Amino acid sequence: MTHDDEIVGKAYDARLMRRLLTYLRPYRRQVGLAVAAILAHSALELAPPYLTKIVIDQYIPAGDLSGLGTIAALFLLTVLGAFALEYLQTSTMQIIGQRIMFDLRMQIHARLQQLDIRFYDRNPVGRLMTRVTSDVDALNELFTAGVVAVFGDAFTLVGIMAVLVWMDWRLALVAFSVLPLVAWFTEWFRSNVRESYRQVRMWLARINAFLQERITGMATVHLFRREERDFAAFEQINRHHRDANIRSILYYAVFYPAIELVSALASALIIWIGGGWVMDDRLTLGSLVAFLMYAQRFFRPISDMSEKFNVLQGAMASSERIFTLIDTPVAIASNARAVRATSGVIAFDHVTFAYVEGEPVLKDVSFRVMPGERIAIVGATGAGKTTIVNLLLRFYDVQEGRITIDGTDIREMDLAELRSLFGLVLQDVHLFSGTVAGNVRLGNDAVTDEAVAAAVKAVHADTFIDRLPNGLETAVVERGATLSVGQKQLLSFARALAFNRPVLILDEATSSVDTGTELLIRDALKVIMAGRTTIAIAHRLSTIQGMDRILVFHKGHLRESGTHQALLAERGIYHRLYQLQFQPAAGT
Numbered sequence: 001m002t003h004d005d006e007i008v009g010k011a012y013d014a015r016l017m018r019r020l021l022t023y024l025r026p027y028r029r030q031v032g033l034a035v036a037a038i039l040a041h042s043a044l045e046l047a048p049p050y051l052t053k054i055v056i057d058q059y060i061p062a063g064d065l066s067g068l069g070t071i072a073a074l075f076l077l078t079v080l081g082a083f084a085l086e087y088l089q090t091s092t093m094q095i096i097g098q099r100i101m102f103d104l105r106m107q108i109h110a111r112l113q114q115l116d117i118r119f120y121d122r123n124p125v126g127r128l129m130t131r132v133t134s135d136v137d138a139l140n141e142l143f144t145a146g147v148v149a150v151f152g153d154a155f156t157l158v159g160i161m162a163v164l165v166w167m168d169w170r171l172a173l174v175a176f177s178v179l180p181l182v183a184w185f186t187e188w189f190r191s192n193v194r195e196s197y198r199q200v201r202m203w204l205a206r207i208n209a210f211l212q213e214r215i216t217g218m219a220t221v222h223l224f225r226r227e228e229r230d231f232a233a234f235e236q237i238n239r240h241h242r243d244a245n246i247r248s249i250l251y252y253a254v255f256y257p258a259i260e261l262v263s264a265l266a267s268a269l270i271i272w273i274g275g276g277w278v279m280d281d282r283l284t285l286g287s288l289v290a291f292l293m294y295a296q297r298f299f300r301p302i303s304d305m306s307e308k309f310n311v312l313q314g315a316m317a318s319s320e321r322i323f324t325l326i327d328t329p330v331a332i333a334s335n336a337r338a339v340r341a342t343s344g345v346i347a348f349d350h351v352t353f354a355y356v357e358g359e360p361v362l363k364d365v366s367f368r369v370m371p372g373e374r375i376a377i378v379g380a381t382g383a384g385k386t387t388i389v390n391l392l393l394r395f396y397d398v399q400e401g402r403i404t405i406d407g408t409d410i411r412e413m414d415l416a417e418l419r420s421l422f423g424l425v426l427q428d429v430h431l432f433s434g435t436v437a438g439n440v441r442l443g444n445d446a447v448t449d450e451a452v453a454a455a456v457k458a459v460h461a462d463t464f465i466d467r468l469p470n471g472l473e474t475a476v477v478e479r480g481a482t483l484s485v486g487q488k489q490l491l492s493f494a495r496a497l498a499f500n501r502p503v504l505i506l507d508e509a510t511s512s513v514d515t516g517t518e519l520l521i522r523d524a525l526k527v528i529m530a531g532r533t534t535i536a537i538a539h540r541l542s543t544i545q546g547m548d549r550i551l552v553f554h555k556g557h558l559r560e561s562g563t564h565q566a567l568l569a570e571r572g573i574y575h576r577l578y579q580l581q582f583q584p585a586a587g588t
């Protein structure tokens with residue numbers, strides 16, 4: 001399945017880690033502060049058992065009450081200090097984490113905006129959403145909970161070991177004798193949890209993919225009565241997800257008590273052997289107590305670190321995916337010496353193009369469109385008409401031949417300028433959530449309120465907008481679900497008019513509207529075609545008879561070209577298409 005975001009590979013990858021650390025660079029002062037705080041915190045954690053030892057070995061036997069007071073004060077101070085340091089470390093790391101998430105999301109979004117349409121053909125929406133949301137979250141966890149905390153845990157461990165060896169290396173060996181057991185449990189836990197964690201993530205990705213597809217396609221689900229089948233399918237995925245989670249719970253439920261057990265075992269050994277040494281005067285009572293206290297602090301970082309292992313692994317997988325996305329080369333972009341784009345003669349010059357290698361959709365296509373000319377493109381569904389538009393706007397680049405405007409290859413032009421030559425009206429109009437006026441203006445402040453109102457009126461969109469509760473300021477929901485297809489079409493005409501671009505492109509712009517609306521649209525068309533070069537792709541031949549020239553495409557070839565009358569007289573493909581539409585009974 002293409003939606004699966006598998007977690008494979010290493011928990012630690014030096015190359016990825018080095019790149020991840022570059023995100024910390026802008027915040028190196030804060031990172032330095034957090035690391036210092038965590039080291040100081042770990043060091044402070046070492047103090048209480050040792051203070052206890054001093055009390056038991058020195059001040060109590062000596063009956064030194066003021067000494068006790070000093071130690072008690074020190075004890076409180078270390079606790080307060082630990083509190084302050086932990087606050088410092090946690091808040092700093094969390095803030096850095098949030099900043100890095102912000103930076104990463106901006107970077108991903110910027111790349112998503114640059115990537116060409118071919119990229120979106122290959123990558124489902126659900127997967128891209130995951131990059132920007134949960135993958136970035138996983139990285140945040142790495143920075144806030146993972147790296148820094150592991151650093152602190154490791155430091156605590158080493159610190160305790162050093163203090164134990166320094167106090168009494170023989171008893172230290174006794175305490176360490178349980179470490180092989182710890183290693184064994186940890187390894188068992190890590191390998192099992194790793195697998196179940198991978199499973200949980202995989203099934204979660206499938207739940208997301210499934211829901212994303214069904215929610216967008218809910219109307220189709222209802223129409224084809226797929227509810228029961230989808231319900232069953234979802235139940236299965238959902239069940240796998242639950243079971244994978246339950247399996248991982250088992251490992252946690254066993255691992256933590258097991259580590260407690262080992263810790264208790266270590267304490268028992270210390271009491272048994274160390275207690276004997278205290279009786280023989282080979283060890284002070286204070287040291288024994290301190291050993292017991294250290295032993296209890298020793299095992300917590302171990303279980304914490306084992307748990308962090310998952311975070312680390314998930315974050316590594318997420319970062320790998322995020323970097324792959326950020327590194328996706330931008331195939332279509334302005335080159336550095338981009339030429340100014342100006343409107344003029346548009347020419348396709350022996351253009352051959354395939355979406356999928358080896359399956360050309362356009363074959364050796366050549367034609368020209370003069371400034372101010374009105375061209376119609378006709379042909380059966382799948383003939384390659386929309387592809388012409390996709391190439392002209394550089395949503396895709398041609399593989400052979402070239403497209404020029406006034407003799408300049410469009411690939412040498414500034415991409416943004418090139419695209420701003422065209423006003424595009426599609427069959428399927430995309431509306432953004434916002435207001436009606438906002439959807440005409442599309443965030444371009446250069447389009448004044450008056451211009452919006454004038455454009456709306458010119459294309460007769462006011463006929464329905466005036467009946468909306470708030471007129472132009474009526475809210476439009478995502479994808480414009482509350483408007484009819486014809487209404488959306490009129491809005492997109494208003495858009496094209498308001499933006500006032502020199503070349504107008506219509507792709508099946510009138511094919512899915514009712515007759516009443518079509519009359520309005522035909523009138524609107526007259527308004528917006530005035531003084532503009534027009535390329536109109538049409539399904540209904542009735543809408544194009546007045547055009548200057550008609551290009552007929554068939555299976556990727558440009559087969560015929562001429563006026564309506566001339567093409568009819570040729571009695572070729574156009575003639576046949578015309579008869580199919582207007583005299584279905586007559587036949588040929």
Ligand SMILES: Nc1ncnc2c1ncn2[C@@H]1O[C@H](COP(=O)(O)OP(=O)(O)O)[C@@H](O)[C@H]1O
Pocket residue numbers: 121355356361379380381382383384385386387388
């Ligand atoms: N993004 C795409 N990826 C792969 N094939 C595509 C893509 N878009 C269109 N095609 C294929 O290219 C051919 C021409 O499509 P198109 O230009 O949209 O035809 P139409 O003349 O109906 O507008 C069709 O066979 C279609 O299946």
Ligand SMILES: [Mg+2]
Pocket residue numbers: 385386387507508
């Ligand atoms: Mg099409």
